[in-house]
Amino acid sequence: MSSASMADHIIEAVALRRVFGAKTAVDGLTFSVPRGAAVGYIGANGAGKSTTIKMLTGILKPTSGSALTCGLDPLRHRRQLARRIGVVFGQRSQLWWDLPLRDSFVALGAIHRLGRDAVRDRTDELVDRLDLGEFVDTPVRQLSLGQRIRGEVAAALLHGPELLILDEPTIGLDVLSKERLRVFLIEQRSLHGTSLLLATHDMGDVRRLTERILVVDHGRLAFDGTLAQLVEQVGAERHVVLDLTDPAPPLDGIPGTRLVGHEAGGLRQRLSFAPGETTVAAILAAVAQRAVQVHDLTIEEPDIEAVVRRLYAG
Amino acid sequence: MRLWLTLVGIGFRRWSTYRLAAFAGAFTNSVFGLIRAGVITATIAAAGGTLGGYDALTGVTYVWLGQALIGPVYFFAWTELAQRIRTGDVAVDLARPVDPMLAHLAADLGRAAFVFLPRGLPPLAVGAAVTGLALPGDPGAYVLGLLSVAFAVVVSFACRWLVNLTAFWLLDLRGPMTMYLLVTNILCGLAVPVQWFPGWLAAAAAVTPFPSMLQTPIDVLMGHSAGWDAVRLLAVQAAWAAGLLAAGRLIFTLGTRKLVIQGG
Numbered sequence: 001m002s003s004a005s006m007a008d009h010i011i012e013a014v015a016l017r018r019v020f021g022a023k024t025a026v027d028g029l030t031f032s033v034p035r036g037a038a039v040g041y042i043g044a045n046g047a048g049k050s051t052t053i054k055m056l057t058g059i060l061k062p063t064s065g066s067a068l069t070c071g072l073d074p075l076r077h078r079r080q081l082a083r084r085i086g087v088v089f090g091q092r093s094q095l096w097w098d099l100p101l102r103d104s105f106v107a108l109g110a111i112h113r114l115g116r117d118a119v120r121d122r123t124d125e126l127v128d129r130l131d132l133g134e135f136v137d138t139p140v141r142q143l144s145l146g147q148r149i150r151g152e153v154a155a156a157l158l159h160g161p162e163l164l165i166l167d168e169p170t171i172g173l174d175v176l177s178k179e180r181l182r183v184f185l186i187e188q189r190s191l192h193g194t195s196l197l198l199a200t201h202d203m204g205d206v207r208r209l210t211e212r213i214l215v216v217d218h219g220r221l222a223f224d225g226t227l228a229q230l231v232e233q234v235g236a237e238r239h240v241v242l243d244l245t246d247p248a249p250p251l252d253g254i255p256g257t258r259l260v261g262h263e264a265g266g267l268r269q270r271l272s273f274a275p276g277e278t279t280v281a282a283i284l285a286a287v288a289q290r291a292v293q294v295h296d297l298t299i300e301e302p303d304i305e306a307v308v309r310r311l312y313a314g
Numbered sequence: 315m316r317l318w319l320t321l322v323g324i325g326f327r328r329w330s331t332y333r334l335a336a337f338a339g340a341f342t343n344s345v346f347g348l349i350r351a352g353v354i355t356a357t358i359a360a361a362g363g364t365l366g367g368y369d370a371l372t373g374v375t376y377v378w379l380g381q382a383l384i385g386p387v388y389f390f391a392w393t394e395l396a397q398r399i400r401t402g403d404v405a406v407d408l409a410r411p412v413d414p415m416l417a418h419l420a421a422d423l424g425r426a427a428f429v430f431l432p433r434g435l436p437p438l439a440v441g442a443a444v445t446g447l448a449l450p451g452d453p454g455a456y457v458l459g460l461l462s463v464a465f466a467v468v469v470s471f472a473c474r475w476l477v478n479l480t481a482f483w484l485l486d487l488r489g490p491m492t493m494y495l496l497v498t499n500i501l502c503g504l505a506v507p508v509q510w511f512p513g514w515l516a517a518a519a520a521v522t523p524f525p526s527m528l529q530t531p532i533d534v535l536m537g538h539s540a541g542w543d544a545v546r547l548l549a550v551q552a553a554w555a556a557g558l559l560a561a562g563r564l565i566f567t568l569g570t571r572k573l574v575i576q577g578g
């Protein structure tokens with residue numbers, strides 16, 4: 001491997017493998033992430049996502065294979081690496097439970113050896129951008145899940161890491177909290193050029209935040225490409241479910257969509273569409289032209305398990 | 315240095331959110347102090363007025379200092395690290411650019427600093443009012459005494475850290491922890507002074523770190539050991555602290571190497 005390619009990549013995994021007893025959690029993963037990129041790392045529960053992340057951050061020793069994160073061997077330089085990356089383990093907290101959220105920032109600032117002023121300025125920025133003002137002086141144990149996760153993300157970004165690794169950050173969040181977090185992450189990446197590795201279950205996260213997808217299944221890389229390529233390969237379409245005010249004939253032939261089904265005499269109709277080919281607004285406009293009134297609509301993201309299943313079936 | 319001071323401060327603040335618990339603990343320590351003072355007074359009287367270097371007044375002073383130090387030095391089940399290992403939260407500790415053991419130690423020193431007065435003063439005040447205390451007039455004894463208490467906290471932390479590390483290999487910590495508390499409470503000199511131990515038990519205690527956790531700070535604070543004798547005891551404490559921390563660090567590293575972080 002040339003030094004130039006190492007410098008260009010924030011993550012390099014070569015034949016990474018980890019065995020727990022009889023179970024192979026990660027089985028020969030090879031991939032790299034260019035510096036500045038945002039990559040979605042998706043797979044069902046138990047597919048090996050968290051195990052991979054722990055090996056990339058030096059918390060878990062690979063059974064074989066190697067990894068380089070920020071150009072460092074994570075196991076040998078775990079502490080040095082920790083200064084350069086930010087990690088959110090969605091189900092674990094890095095905040096001090098009994099103390100106000102602000103104290104966690106003070107402690108993490110000291111741990112990352114930032115100057116007092118730097119901690120204060122960065123905390124102010126994060127409080128402002130993530131809207132933490134209302135609860136930054138509240139003990140962490142009293143925060144709602146959405147508030148706590150925003151606090152966790154702020155904590156991971158306090159030291160301005162080159163690489164942000166998020167492991168299921170939006171799990172259990174309501175729609176509004178998810179959206180607020182996504183807007184923030186998009187903004188931070190454009191401001192600081194932070195590379196992002198996002199392990200998730202949520203196709204919405206992947207769609208909004210990443211430009212490339214790695215699908216892992218049973219510890220193996222099942223797909224590496226863009227969302228459009230994934231859709232093309234396995235048809236990971238979104239569904240828009242329209243509830244109409246009056247029964248209507250089947251809404252087939254709407255450009256860029258396919259009618260999947262209709263129920264209750266046409267009161268509820270389900271269309272599938274591929275992102276990139278049309279938008280929900282265009283679909284609604286086309287439906288309105290047929291003199292049909294939409295009473296309510298829901299959008300369903302393709303489910304990860306189904307996508308992975310189809311990857312193998314295809 | 316700012317890092318460690320901040321972590322000590324965080325430990326202090328965490329415990330300061332549980333003030334009521336500190337006062338409840340001080341109340342319990344005081345009540346038990348009265349019982350223990352009664353028993354030790356009767357024992358010394360039955361032995362003819364002095365026993366193993368203690369008379370009635372120094373005997374009760376030993377009891378009250380012990381009761382005052384129970385909280386700060388911590389002679390209770392501490393399983394925070396074991397729980398973090400079991401739940402996998404230790405991953406968060408490992409993902410930080412700081413030595414996990416030293417970070418926990420700093421937090422524990424902060425804890426001790428917070429509970430030092432609210433848990434230490436009430437038993438001493440009750441003792442002074444009810445039985446009287448035999449404390450030295452020499453301010454040097456208090457300086458060395460405070461240093462000795464600080465070393466006692468470090469030794470206690472290092473022992474608890476080591477017991478918790480068994481969670482890397484064992485699923486249930488209750489056995490080792492119960493055994494640890496039983497052995498500590500006797501060998502540290504909490505039940506009776508180490509000077510009262512039969513020869514074989516005194517010899518056993520002498521090769522363990524436990525007297526460094528309670529008997530030593532009491533001896534230094536009371537002026538039982540003064541001058542170079544006190545300095546020698548402090549050096550023993552420092553050696554135990556350094557040795558146990560080194561072992562704790564080594565075993566922690568071995569544990570993380572075989573770590574299987576569960577779930578999530």
